[in-house]
Amino acid sequence: MYEVRFHGRGGQGAVMAAQALAEAAVIEGRHAQAFPYFGAERRGAPVMAFARIDDRKISIKSQVYEPDLLVVLDESLLDIEPVARGLKKDGKAVINTRKLPTEIDLGVEVECATVPATSIAMEFLKAPIVNTAILGAVVRMCDLVSMESMQQAIANRFGEKFGETAAKANAAAAAAAHAQAAIGRCKGRRPLAQKKEWLPAWNEIPIGTTLDERIVDGVTVGPGGARQNLTGSWRVQTPRYDKEKCVRCQRCWFSCPEGCIKREEDEYVRWDLNYCKGCGICAQVCPVKAIDMIKGGSR
């Protein structure tokens, strides 16, 4: 059995990628499955997806802990998540980056394909949805499925959902990535990123479902730990406010799904960027275009 783990950010299409890979294997007459990490997914948040391929029916439904192949859709995750945790010694990796494999320190030295999937996606899809591009590099890296089956799977998945034009563009993105991928060995020098985890034993959890702010670790990373878990760090674009244009209609304040736009005494608005996830809704609803979204998670 061949096991794959995808690491990405919400919105990059990690789940779609896992599903297309599984479908490509099924097209070739094999058995396969794909599923997401069942979390509360939000745009920009680190997410995982899993795929398994085998010649016989796959009965296991657990998550993948020791992958044969690691697919990283967002290079920045290497610094914040233990992405390579459990990767087999003879495993492989595919990483979305402009760097060459030898310039990447994954924390485990393995055979690796790097591909500038974001710019390929921007070119072919006009959006940073890197999942199909990265699949081209996956085909290049390992002889898991043929490029033909992969493109068929992409056409099936995306054609059904977004129409034929989208299917074609995605298949083209995959082909470009297949051609542009660089193969080599990545470095395995740095220790895996440590994720801050609060995993108390049952008798260490405060009684009831209330987390007190005195439970410092819990408030940071436990259930509902938003007080110190600044979700604004997931943002890839940031609202910019032009107070001159603002007519104080409060539409942005009313529409922000994160409640991070504050009304001032004078009815002008102010942003709490600690929790702004960069969804752009405020910019969309503003009747006078007093808000525009600028690239990057800066403040």
Added chain:
Amino acid sequence: MKVMVISADHAVAYAAKLARTEVVPSFPITPQTLIVEQLAEFINDGELDADFIPADSEHSVMSMAVGASAGGVRVFTATSSQGLALMHEMLYAVPQSRLPIVMANVNRSLGAASGIWVEYNDSMAERDSGWLQVYVEDNQEALDATLMAFRLAEDRRVLLPVMVCLDGFILSHTVERVDLPEQEEVDRFLPKFVPYNMLDPSDPKLMNPIVPPEYAMEMRYQLDRAVEHSREVIAEVDELFAREFGRSYGGLIDTYRLEDAEYAMLTLGTATGLARQVVDELRSEGKKAGLIKLRFMRPFPFKELCAACRDLKALGVFDRSASFNGGGPVYTEVAAALCNVPTTVTGHVAGIGGRDITPEHMREMYDIVEKASRGEKVRPVTWHGLRGDME
């Protein structure tokens, strides 16, 4: 102490008043309505300083109860049957949030084959919610169990909601002698409510966030242990109650003429009173019959039952609800509890939909259990008072 002749519904209302309940969210449903009506009267007459909130449904009642309890006050409500079913969703929020709400459930059958009469299929369906459940035998116990429920629920080692279950009509609308405790006695027994987890604007907290798999399992086990540890507190509260008021109920279970018994019935609710009388008759005939009264369905008295049944050859288990094709819920749980005890266990379904349970029915149950105690083959589960032969 004042001697009164009142129904169990009124006895429960008096208990909630004596407990100085602070908020009563309510929605009427027969045969419970007398409880909240009486409480509304107490409040109206200035005898009870509480907020009475008429709600638009039982779902809202329990939501309000959760909010009020989280706000730091003592909450009481009452319901029955379909009302309890409508609360189902909200019921589950209470134990895990560790809010010590006390609620009377006046047992009534859950439709279809709808009726307003007693059957335990309403509260039995909630036995996995995390609420503690006590079933009472008479009006005095309805009052006493309600008072004890507050003390038990609010104990820092417990912090769980308690459901006091009483038979619809047979208790709720039957008047009998009830000794009403004095307010000072109750105040001594039940100190002022001091909330544990409380919502307070000056100290913001988040209650009931979405809990991912990394934490939910530990929280559930914590609840499992809390229900388990309530056993000790139930015993303590019973003793405390006996010291203050001179009445004791035995904690999780009670026994009657069980010492040298060879066979016995296990009953709950008003059937217990009938069984006591039948045991007396059987004893006068020289038969070694005994009785176990199940008081708490949660926590379930696993250890206590094993100890009580050690010397019994056979035990019959009474159920006032069916679990369809498997006997009743009490039967299956008792059978599981006694799986390592050599006692033969038989199931006895009776009184369904409020059908009267006669002395003959109870006698029939004891006869079957006696046969089982002699090693004779009997049905695993018998429906008593059923027209037509059982299959």
